Amino acid sequence: MSASSITGTTRRRFITTLAVAATAVPVTAACGSAAGSAGHTRTLRYQGWTGQVTLPELAADLGYLGDVRLKWIGNTISGPQDVQSAATGQVDFGGAFNGAVIKLQAAGAPITSVIGYYGTDKKYYNGFFVLNGSPIKGPRDLIGKKIGMNTLGGHSQAVLDLYLRRNGLSTADIEKVEALAVPPVTTEQSLRQGQIDVAALSGIFQDKAIAAGGIRPVFKDYDFLGAFTAGSYVFRDDFIKRNPGTVRAFTAGIAKTIEWTRTTPRAEVVARMTKILKARGRNENADALQYWKSAGVAEKGGVLTDREFDTWRTWLEQVGQIPKGKVKVSDLYTNEYNPYASGGGR
Structure with missing residues (x-):
């Protein structure tokens, strides 16, 4: 990967990224084309992730x-x-960091979160790594440095901004910390080749990089935020209204899968995901899957709580990205379709 292929931004473009994404959402978007019985379409269109099994x-x-x-x-x-x-309406469901979901909802996007799907715990966290010989030790050392992450306006950039603020950096200093969008499969390589100073890594890509050696974390989101569910799957409100049975089946299935990953031996989970990835024929490398440890979801069955959203709503208000008091946390999500919310999951 060449340096010219990495897209850079300052914190100002983080603001723009979220704003553009939010204002690009028309309220009367397409409804989807999957056919099925009333209240239960049988096909859900979705996007995947290269080298990963969702x-x-x-x-x-x-x-x-x-x-x-x-x-x-x-x-x-x-x-x-x-x-x-x-x-x-280009897909029927999508998943993202809850801060990005809040930003879209605050701008009028007609979407609702139905279940958490990834998060942070002792096994699965978002870490900011440097090479062992790097002089970067703490927050002020990040001023003027390039930090690579999978996307702008997502989990990594929000955590980075929150970390810098909590450690006393001014807005002017934070704007000098340059966030770069780098594909997850090449973030480690970009760090080792010196194209970036810091790599935000999580999940299987983090564990693969740690196993290769020569890197160390500057900080982790788990260190100052503890365990929390970071992202959720969303549906359009009109899709939920038309297809409650589908949403219920999807949510219950994901909830059961989360618990399956908790109770099944790790080797079996990895073997299952490897089989899936190889069988789907998308010309992917399955090697990173061997490092899978956890989905990091905090609550049983992916049940959502106010805390999952309030941290990021407060932060978005503090940095001026959403008007204070505009977003009510309880309006952002529902546990209606999750059997674990009422103790019905097994």
Whole structure:
């Protein structure tokens, strides 16, 4: 990957990224084309991730989605892009960092979160890594440095901004910390080749990089935020209204899959995901899957709580990205379709 292929931005473009994504969502977006009985369409269009197996893909393979089938329409490397695609009807559901979801909803996007799907815990966290010989030790050392992450306006950039603010950096200093969008599959390589100073890594890509050696974390989101569910799957409100049975089947299936990953031996989970990835024929490398540890979802069955959204709503208000008091946390999500919310999950 050449340096010219990396797209850079300052914090100002982080603001623009979220704003453009939000204002691009028309309220009367397409409704989707999947056919089915009233209240229960049987096909859900979605985007995947290169080299990874998503919870919906795993749920489908386990048979946990019932008669609901997934239709892959392509890959994404961006949660904000994924939920924007759901908001505009290009796909039927999408998943993203909850801060990005809040931003879209605050701008009028007719979407609702139905279940958490990834987060931070002791096994699965968002870490900001440097090479062992790097002089970067703390927050002020990041001024003027290039930080690579999978997308702009997502989890990594929000965590970075919050970390810098909590450590006393001014807005002017934070704007000198340059965030760069780098595909997850090449972030480690970009760090080792000196194209970026810091790499935001999580999940299987983080574990693969750690196993290769020569890197160390500057900070982790788990260190100052603890365990939390960071992202959720969303549907358009009109889709939910037309297809409550589908949303219920999807949500229950994902919830059951989350618990399956908790109770199943890690080697078995990895083997299952590897089989799925190889069988789908998308010309991908399955090597990174061997480093999978956890989905990091905080609540049982992916049940959502106010905390999952309030941290980021407050932060968005503080940095002026949404008007204070405009967003009511309880309006952002529903647990109506999750059997674990009422103790019905097994």
